[in-house]
Amino acid sequence: MKIESVTLREIQMPLVHFFETSFGRIYSRRILLVSIEAEGVRGWGECVAGEDPFYSSEWIATAWPTIKTYLAPMLMQGKLETGRDCTSRLARVRGHRMAKAGLENAVWDAEAQQKQQPLWKLLGGTRREIACGVSIGIQDSPEQLLEKIEVELAAGYRRIKIKVKPGWDLNVLEKIRSRWADIVLSVDANSAYTLDQVEHLRKFDAFNLLMIEQPLWNDEIYLHARLQKSMDTSICLDESILNARDADFALEISACRILNIKVGRVGGFTEAKKIHDVAQRHDVPVWCGGMLESGIGRSHNIALSTLKNFRLPGDVSASKRYWKEDIIEPEVKVRADGMIAVNDQVGTGYKVREELVQKFTVREETFKPGK
Numbered sequence: 473m474k475i476e477s478v479t480l481r482e483i484q485m486p487l488v489h490f491f492e493t494s495f496g497r498i499y500s501r502r503i504l505l506v507s508i509e510a511e512g513v514r515g516w517g518e519c520v521a522g523e524d525p526f527y528s529s530e531w532i533a534t535a536w537p538t539i540k541t542y543l544a545p546m547l548m549q550g551k552l553e554t555g556r557d558c559t560s561r562l563a564r565v566r567g568h569r570m571a572k573a574g575l576e577n578a579v580w581d582a583e584a585q586q587k588q589q590p591l592w593k594l595l596g597g598t599r600r601e602i603a604c605g606v607s608i609g610i611q612d613s614p615e616q617l618l619e620k621i622e623v624e625l626a627a628g629y630r631r632i633k634i635k636v637k638p639g640w641d642l643n644v645l646e647k648i649r650s651r652w653a654d655i656v657l658s659v660d661a662n663s664a665y666t667l668d669q670v671e672h673l674r675k676f677d678a679f680n681l682l683m684i685e686q687p688l689w690n691d692e693i694y695l696h697a698r699l700q701k702s703m704d705t706s707i708c709l710d711e712s713i714l715n716a717r718d719a720d721f722a723l724e725i726s727a728c729r730i731l732n733i734k735v736g737r738v739g740g741f742t743e744a745k746k747i748h749d750v751a752q753r754h755d756v757p758v759w760c761g762g763m764l765e766s767g768i769g770r771s772h773n774i775a776l777s778t779l780k781n782f783r784l785p786g787d788v789s790a791s792k793r794y795w796k797e798d799i800i801e802p803e804v805k806v807r808a809d810g811m812i813a814v815n816d817q818v819g820t821g822y823k824v825r826e827e828l829v830q831k832f833t834v835r836e837e838t839f840k841p842g843k
């Protein structure tokens with residue numbers, strides 16, 4: 473496959489509802505989209521870097537120049553056989569995984585189109601429908617949170633995840649469990665605790681949680697193994713798993729019993745598939761995390777979630793939970809039974825609404841191969 477050009481666009485889209493984690497609240501998203509032209513097809517990717525360097529050190533303002541100066545020129549240097557070749561092509565650049573994933577996923581999308589195959593099949597998926605959960609941010613009051621949970625349960629979602637931090641944890645879990653004793657419930661701390669709070673963290677065990685996601689430091693694996701030994705609730709790692717080696721290490725030392733895979737966090741589909749396989753070898757389930765993606769990233773998450781070991785509901789939910797108007801058609805819909813149906817169309821199975829992308833675009837630049 474010869475890549476003739478790479479185009480970067482920054483789009484801005486207001487969220488239907490603000491989203492708050494232990495590291496802050498946002499009301500709208502700045503999203504970096506990547507498109508590539510390759511032998512008659514256009515592949516799309518989304519760089520999931522945030523507005524700020526709070527979830528990870530990467531953010532939207534580091535992704536742009538890194539792609540422009542290094543990654544796009546490297547990608548366009550000579551032919552690429554498949555999406556899988558991107559990882560080694562871009563390996564000389566350290567880190568910047570979200571920037572790399574935006575490019576790599578656009579190449580996989582283009583490859584699926586050229587081979588006239590659904591992207592999910594090209595990735596090795598088998599599931600024809602995927603199970604969906606929701607991630608509900610910190611609200612202004614526990615009552616507001618309960619209202620939100622009620623809405624999402626009525627919509628059919630199969631797992632409720634709430635964000636927690638000191639001061640917004642056991643008190644809200646009490647309220648949730650006294651209203652819904654049996655729902656599948658998990659929590660995500662985004663590194664809001666430290667190991668000297670172990671006595672506090674052990675109190676989460678009373679709430680029959682499916683998991684506690686990333687309780688400790690974002691860059692720490694070993695101390696999660698210590699914590700896992702001292703609590704019953706299964707730990708799930710998100711931030712601290714950046715590649716398949718991390719996953720293998722974490723599972724070998726029992727730092728967690730579940731893994732969250734985000735294709736952006738790990739640098740693209742190739743590494744995401746490797747982590748999936750590592751977890752499968754350890755007989756540990758994985759699920760697909762979310763980064764408040766537009767429809768483009770969302771459609772990629774759906775394709776990835778068709779792999780066999782995605783055994784738990786993901787944070788892949790309906791377009792309308794995030795956007796008044798999504799940039800793909802049809803928008804992503806979740807059925808009343810909490811599942812998303814996977815179709816047989818070529819590529820992602822969703823069409824990019826290019827006129828709408830253009831309307832939301834605040835910055836655009838196209839790169840061509842050097843001499």
Ligand code: OSB
Binds near residue numbers: 662764
């Ligand atoms: O930790 O999973 C996370 C959003 C932004 C940054 C980090 C996380 C999240 C979510 C949102 O939980 C999941 C979604 O896209 O709905």
Ligand code: MG
Binds near residue numbers: 660686710711732761
């Ligand atoms: Mg998380």
